[in-house]
Amino acid sequence: MLVALVSGGLLAASFEPLTWWWVTPFCVAGLAVSVAGLTPRRAWWPALVFAVAFYFPHIVWMRAVSTGAWLALAGIEALFYAALGPVLVVLMRHRAWPLWGAGAWALAETVRSSWPFSGMPWGRLGFGVMDTPVAPALAYVGATGVGFGLALASFCLAAALLRLRAGTRTTATGARAPATGPRAVVAPLATVVVLVALTGLAAVFPVRLAVSGQATVAAVQPDVPGAGNDILAGFREVTASTVRETVALAAAVDAGQVPRPDLVLWPENSTAVDPFADAETNAGIRRASEAIGVPVVVGAIVDGGPGEVLNQGLVWEPGDRTAEDVTERYTKRHPVPYGEYIPARDLLEDLGVPIGNFGDLALIPRDMVAGERTTPLQVAGIAMADAICFDVGYDDVLHDQVLGGAELLAVQTSNATFIATDQVDQQFAITRARAVEAGRWLVVASTNGITGVIAPDGSVVAEVPRRSTATLLEEVDLVEGVTPGVRVGRYAGWGALALTAAGLALGLRAGRRRVPGTMEEHDPTSPAPPHPS
Structure with missing residues (x-):
């Protein structure tokens, strides 16, 4: 819970007005670390803490409209991040979970930016990279692609940390850990290096039309x-x-x-x-x-x-x-729903709901089309x-x-x-x-x-x-x-959906026990490892 709280709060600080952009990968990694080893039902709670710590401060400016509008909008948007907790737990049953997890993060950003009603796009990772080395990549992969890349790098860092931690624990108990410890972090860290290199290339060779x-x-x-x-x-x-x-x-x-x-x-x-x-x-x-x-x-x-x-x-x-x-x-x-129009106004009026009695809603006598x-x-x-x-x-x-x-x-x-x-x-x-x-x-x-x-x-x-x-x-x-970024943007949401679906299918099929945090398979019929007396 503490890791989730700190990670979410620092992610809010990565956007304006503080723009601590360098904390972003560690914050998103913190979400994965906070749910690792939990059941999907329990993973909801630290993910919700992360979501509240991030989104409520991020759009605190909505209080200029009303406190109720701020609480309602931030609460709805926080639920999308909270839902990532159980999804990540299922995805983490597979060794390549950082890839599937990045797809799930990009999918959550895409869906909440368009639903319910018109959605709310504020807080996407791709919007927090201006004046950073990552910004030129927007022209190549778009805002959704940049968000996916940042999430992938973040989850690779989390995977490396979890594998190191699992290796330390299994060594202390004498259990075998074929894919934990220093050797197990090569793949995720190598992925981070590749992503950094690609980002550097985007900066050295910017798109010019x-x-x-x-x-x-x-x-x-x-x-x-x-x-x-x-x-x-x-x-x-x-x-x-x-x-x-x-x-x-x-x-x-x-x-x-x-x-x-x-x-x-x-x-x-x-x-x-x-x-x-x-x-x-x-x-x-x-x-x-x-x-x-x-x-x-x-x-x-x-x-x-x-x-x-x-x-x-x-x-x-x-x-x-x-x-x-x-x-x-x-x-x-x-x-803007409830700011420039009232969704389902006709239905509410047919049901006898007195819209004019709901404070600021009385200031919206006509719906913006x-x-x-x-x-x-x-x-x-x-x-x-x-x-x-x-x-x-x-x-x-x-x-x-x-x-x-x-x-x-x-x-x-x-x-x-x-x-x-x-x-x-x-x-x-x-x-x-x-x-x-x-x-x-x-x-x-x-x-x-x-x-x-x-x-x-x-x-x-x-x-x-x-x-x-x-x-x-x-x-x-x-x-x-x-630009490639505009072309990619048309299909990025569908790509994120495909990655998430594939990851969930693999994760749900994985029924055998694994060492916590390692994504390693173990035969549940094998003898238990010896314990020191």
Whole structure:
């Protein structure tokens, strides 16, 4: 229990804000060590301790929404890691269990990132490697592949430790230990060496895609009035500030102080009301787009059907006025359950459940509908992949658009609710990982932080401080082609499922007794080893 508690807590410290990335392999190895030798029924408990120690601190920022939301979400996600305990015990009956265990870890990350509802991708090992030697591997094997590799190295370390420990114990009792002790750790440690070497090769020979051209992009950060954490309280000022920044950029362009951008990116919730239904908002957007003379990608809340709302990126051309004019749109594909929509609302209402009596749920009168677009936006002749806020954590959003020919990546986000928490830094790290994985430049526009421009190697070229009003103007490369990491990402989950299934089949078939921690088979009919008198 103590090993599990420490390992889980340190794994949380490997992510922002501490970023103690070097502890990651030892933390994941600690989970395996904590369940070794237990029955599947008992292994649940140390795995649950590990899960709680990791995930509750990792997303403590959810308390900015409500304590209940934090406890519920962290509790659900912790169950996925807790389930790994019994699975690992079964897998450890086979000598090659680190391989099967890494598949199980990757499978758990994949499943919990998509279920229940839309899942929660925060806390994947592949998102915690920025500014480490492992980061370049994202372009080769994707976030899931990096998580698998880290888990494999971790479980190999655990296997070596368990075999050394088993060898010491059997020697003390006089029992035979044909695969324990120093010789037994050669294979797992050799695997770790190979993984380290492959990681080094990825850093020495990074993926480089063909550059098809250049573009100048602008990203606006308008800031949020007051404490900065309630965008709805001052949503008109947010829109007005965004318009002013764009008009000021246009004036600087006209004065010859800066080059004219090819496009301007506004953040999510740059307008919190439907710009086609609200005259004031519509006029402000038209004034800004006509002043700058290029397309403006507006982050807008747009009315949907009855009781529905859409979170969209609208490509607003100069001269556009109505919904029929704006034909290029991206709709957020992964709305947040209980934050942007209430799952099974109709069923709950039919059952007579008073949704309006459940605190913050009363603030969600309409359900946000998920989008289905998988192709990039066409903006000023540029194929641009768009993601809105939490969308960036889900593989399918940017992967699909890159496979559809996206030359540039963009993220429109509003982290105002979490502006005083570590969520902002965690999401920016995920965003940087996506740039490396796709091998493309990425532009982020946020309401009050963090707005920035990221290069294909994950380096931050430009950044606007939190709680400030500013506009970034940068020249970026347009890239064509697809990295191996994006291609692998489409099938990584299925590969993890196959490995886990194979490992469980082998583990369940192994019915003979084994020396604890060694994965060595023993004939239960053989005489018991002699004991010293």
